[in-house]
Amino acid sequence: MLGRFCVVFAILGLLVLGAWLYARDWAPSRDEFPTQGVSISSDNGPIEWGTLAAQGADFAYIRAASGGRFRDPAFEANWAAARAAGMRYGASLDFSLCARASDQATGFMTMVPRDNAALPPVIRLGFEPGCHARPGQDAVLSELNTLINLIESHSGTPVVLNVSDDFDMQYGIASGINRTLWLDRNFFPPDSGKRKWVMWTASDMRHIDGIDGPVKWDVMPR
Template identity: 85%
Template sequence: MARFCLFLAVLGLMALGGWLYAREWAPDRGAFPTQGVSVSSDNGSIDWGTLAAQGADFAYIRASRGGRLRDPAFEANWAGARAAGLRYGAALDFSLCARASEQATGFMTMVPRDNAALPPVIRLAFEPGCRARPGQDAVLSELNTLINLIESHAGTPVLLNVSDDFDAQYAIASGINRTLWLDRNFVAPDREKRKWVMWTANDMRHIDGIDGPVRWDVMAR
């Protein structure tokens, strides 16, 4: 029994050590010199000066989700990132439960025209609470409409931040010719299989300036 308890204690310490390591981990700057965060109102109040001092080079800031949610922290985060000297860009969380025109209107209402901003991002992931699963043709059609409207507003091509399960169901990478941003904790996606320019390397990172976990992203060279 004593040995079994000792074994469990060792396992617990190993798990704790792994968790502590994971929450601090970021890719090597030699391989990925430009690194930053994705934020929204879910992250609470952000100390942008501290965040910049901790090594964030850029921030992608959620402007809206679906057709109705305008992120209440967008304006403060947009201004805070600019004031701290970070590069900044706006993101929209796509919803299968809202029309493309409604989602574009929500985004364009929130995001000012800004030639200094990074290209806008459309995040494609299954939304909690939305059970709609249209066919591939319908999704690609709606997504193309959304892309055209946002690109017309921003004056630059969008990035598509595609989750693995969303891409597996709708084949976004092969159906729409846009630059990709992929998610893969701790292990970089294979660029030979799918070309990408952005990678969410750790979606559980803890860093000074933000309470709780934050998505830590890197740009490809």
């Protein structure tokens, strides 16, 4: 009996390992999603940008700031390196419910130069582990509109909102703010019949040459 259990556990272990190895290398088909790229921050460590581009990353969204105080220390180097590698590039801001919109906009604008070649700026909307504030919907939408107006005035292009499901469920971002949406969902595309979107984070666990460790892999449909 013990031997049978050992065999079963060994098989289950192999299945889990096989699923993990498949998931870490998986990306959606280029036929359906021809434009694919990465989300990058200082958390990813040093990046070999030429290798990353050669592995099929068409673009990179690079974190510039988070909340009202944090400026990503790798932003300037990553911004210049992505451009030198021939990739398209854009800047992102991690929104915080614990910081004023004006302070967050200042942090972003301080870091991100005006660049006509850059992709539209992205504001990432999700619940931070260290922020327990939960303002009402009207207050959040008002702050977001202020932030959006300031960043769009700086960049000269409309922002894209990368919103998590739980944040959208609580604050109604998709229906409350008229901006292009970027949604997150590992392996399974979001239902476009419910919310129209132009970008999808298809995996947050992909391993690819040029980056040490998992990276967010983002795709755009035809």
